[in-house]
Amino acid sequence: QSVLTQPPSVSAAPGQKVTISCSGSTSNIGNNYVSWYQQLPGTAPKLLIYENNKRPSGIPDRFSGSKSGTSATLGIIGLQTGDEADYYCGTWDSSLSAGEFGGGTKLTVL
Amino acid sequence: QVQLVQSGSELKKPGASVKVSCKASGYTFNRYSMNWVRQAPGQGLEWMGWINTNTGIPTYAQGFTRRFVFSLDTSVSTAYLQISSLKAEDTALYYCARDSNSMEFDNWGQGTLVTVSS
Numbered sequence: 001q002s003v004l005t006q007p008p009s010v011s012a013a014p015g016q017k018v019t020i021s022c023s024g025s026t027s028n029i030g031n032n033y034v035s036w037y038q039q040l041p042g043t044a045p046k047l048l049i050y051e052n053n054k055r056p057s058g059i060p061d062r063f064s065g066s067k068s069g070t071s072a073t074l075g076i077i078g079l080q081t082g083d084e085a086d087y088y089c090g091t092w093d094s095s096l097s098a099g100e101f102g103g104g105t106k107l108t109v110l
Numbered sequence: 111q112v113q114l115v116q117s118g119s120e121l122k123k124p125g126a127s128v129k130v131s132c133k134a135s136g137y138t139f140n141r142y143s144m145n146w147v148r149q150a151p152g153q154g155l156e157w158m159g160w161i162n163t164n165t166g167i168p169t170y171a172q173g174f175t176r177r178f179v180f181s182l183d184t185s186v187s188t189a190y191l192q193i194s195s196l197k198a199e200d201t202a203l204y205y206c207a208r209d210s211n212s213m214e215f216d217n218w219g220q221g222t223l224v225t226v227s228s
Contacts, residue, residue: 002154032212032213033211033212033213033214035213035214035215037155037215039155044205044218044219044220044221045147045155045205045207045215045218046218047214047215047216047217050210050211050214050216051211051214056216086154088154088155090155090157090213090215091213092212092213096172098157098171098172099145099157099160099171099213100157100213101147101154101155101156101157102154103154104154104155
């Protein structure tokens, strides 16, 4: 059972927007940077967002990240069928002295 | 470009051991820590711990403190994960991941599938 809570699934139509939440506590999200990862079927995870809201080079600006208090959010606009994947948040937990991932959210583009 | 290339799939019997390698290239190996992440079939990502590539000191997550060992061979820029006394529940994909800044994994290996079955 992860200390970071994500919805198991979200869905939206092509061209629409979606948000994926990641809820934690002061010992993790509240006091540490959040990263987001995209895992396409059958592939390794890929870094989408780091330091709460920064995009690595090559990640389109359709993807955005934000953080408020003990929650973080990944936003995707202009959804494409190629965005269908599992999305994970990740951060450090200072109380546990451990890295943590959320349980993952499966995005379906209808 | 940065690459992490892992060793191939393994099929092992219960009680055996396995050693997974992760060869890094395209950057200075000892400037970034190396983390290990497990993904059981159909499940999410689970952080196993990390190894300091300067000192070789490993840190293990809870649940990975007894049969799991992280090691390095810096002469060939390679990190290793060894699992002993394998159990069926160790069946999973194991990923190495380069850490840029405390759980910011900017490069991942392709994953190594370890299957434990009699």
